[in-house]
Amino acid sequence: MGLIVQKFGGSSVADADRIRNVARIITETYRRGHNVVAVLSAQGDTTDDLIAKAAEINPHASKREMDMLLSTGEQISCSLCAMAIETMGYPVISLTGWQAGVRTNSAYGDARIKRIETERILAELDKRCIVIVTGFQGINKYDDITTLGRGGSDTSAVALASVLHADLCQIYTDVDGVYTADPRLVKDAYKLDEITYDEMLELATLGAQVLHNRSVEMAKRYNINLEVLSSFSGQSGTIVKEVTKTMEKPYVSGVAKDKDIARLAVVGLMDEPGIAFKIFSILARERINVDIILQSIGRGGTKDISFTVRHSDMERAKELLEERQSSIGFDHVDVVDDIAKVSIVGAGMVNNPGVASQMFEALYNAGININMISTSEIKVSVLVNKEDADRAVQAIHARFFSQFGNGN
């Protein structure tokens, strides 16, 4: 007996059959005595279709009008899901972002939730109604429709779980949980029962796109228990929470790779204070996210600074630096894009020194060269050649995860 927020992504509501399946999951939860607030994304390709319609008319449409257009996608999936639940004989109502009281700032296309006015949802729950809410959208102070950007529906669900003091926030996707590695790549990869928010954040950053970072950050801040599970399998998934039962947990929770990456090196910089600030403030101003940063030790009065960016930012970052070559003072910018990042993540690493060296040993034994290394309290990342990435994941997974589930 409690309140459960359930979020269903675009593939979970892609057609009439899948909407019926989602309706079954929601009503089964309701029948067990829970109140249910379900947050839905737009159906499968709807958003892409709408974007194509807009592009035909105006490839540079204002973000305000794009949000007006795109927000219809969730309104369609939510009303259809409510209709499916009606056929099963349960009380149900669908609500748009503004009807559900989701108030955001005015950053059209990438808005942040400021608050949720819960009166309407609470009134419907009081009537023991199942409430279906459009994900991904809200309204700003002008009463204009905004969308939350990538992973927005996850964020909607977690925000609702927070303001409604939900007992659990279930994120239904097309995978049935968080794995120790990509199961398509690593035969022995297995599903984790639990993972901490921080581990999930690192894994999301590393390209294991199960949950969007914004939603995990919000869940961590408000201490919302998340469950990642599949709308197709019917099995329990992975719980994401603050502290996991470490006794049952390996030091390392997962191995991930990220191929959407490029490495830039600014070569021949003067070895003087403020150089790093100059370089990274230029990139930050243009909203280019920098990941791993490595600064070489100065030799003969010069030094090099290397860093990684998303592949799509590579050219722009190079241009920005070269435009300022004389004011920064360097010899040239070197770019490499046939690389990948492979990482291990684990909250248990903090108290277990030597995890990094075990990882390096596994790579050495597999004959894989390491280009760059970056570590945090719960993560070790290495850059390797792109062609070695899959083998690196397999070698590292084998080192840390035996067939019994934990090789530490």
Added chain:
Amino acid sequence: MGLIVQKFGGSSVADADRIRNVARIITETYRRGHNVVAVLSAQGDTTDDLIAKAAEINPHASKREMDMLLSTGEQISCSLCAMAIETMGYPVISLTGWQAGVRTNSAYGDARIKRIETERILAELDKRCIVIVTGFQGINKYDDITTLGRGGSDTSAVALASVLHADLCQIYTDVDGVYTADPRLVKDAYKLDEITYDEMLELATLGAQVLHNRSVEMAKRYNINLEVLSSFSGQSGTIVKEVTKTMEKPYVSGVAKDKDIARLAVVGLMDEPGIAFKIFSILARERINVDIILQSIGRGGTKDISFTVRHSDMERAKELLEERQSSIGFDHVDVVDDIAKVSIVGAGMVNNPGVASQMFEALYNAGININMISTSEIKVSVLVNKEDADRAVQAIHARFFSQFGNGN
């Protein structure tokens, strides 16, 4: 220099090219110094597609959820039109029904506008913004989305013209005005420059589906000048107003036919008071509209009552009466559906007796038999056999409209 409300129907915004065309019409009006509020329907088949999606999931979906679903159609066309206007460099904003302040009663699927809170629209017009408003929709006192039912976008446009004190309300359709008869049927039919509200109401009722009655009634009540014109031709259309310049006008404004009609006769009724009330209150309770009513003179203590209904109501009306045969007291119900109604409409008929007899003469000369006759101050309708309907329209049109435009 004034405020013009322009309404564009589904065929006018069916694809990207047509949306661009609508954007041109709107911006040309704006460039001439007017403020413009444009009301759009959903694109071509969008509403039908959404209805099909709903039917696949729940053929008996609640009207509340249907309105939630269907209202997305106008939101899509309006945002796309705003994007098209953006490419032309004009300030523009699209607004949903609730953003535009359209408040309705709660009759989902067939709601009535109760009031329009104009603050937002006026604020945008003050900024010299072109305002695009979703037709066909509003919200009720629960903040739930409602739709206005058939002809709803016309009604939205006229209601906005009224509360905004617009100088003109232009209804853009795929015909370029109101004709003296269907031009596909009558070679000599010509476009009227002006027509009165009452004439337009009679013509709409008679099946000349140019404007929906609700919008014309509202225009008459609030004295809004309507113009019916084509979004494709670029020519001026027909003005609908209270009083037209009768000097330039024929007694008869138009000839119309309506084939969606059936005639029922309740035969052998007791000739006593209250019989007509009994019959028509039964039908009214079931929302069956009755048009022409004819009561025979009693013979031998019994009488017959004949009346016409929409074709789709024919079977239900017959059933309803037969269920109550013993309480009403009659012999049997006779049904005929191979009939059509042909009518002449004209505000000038009031002061010109003999118009009806000219119409009957034209039919007599064409050898067409008249089954029933109904007259009002500005209309004469006759029922004829369905196969004679087109010839009847042609004969009547030839009688009243010479090649010089007016045969009266």
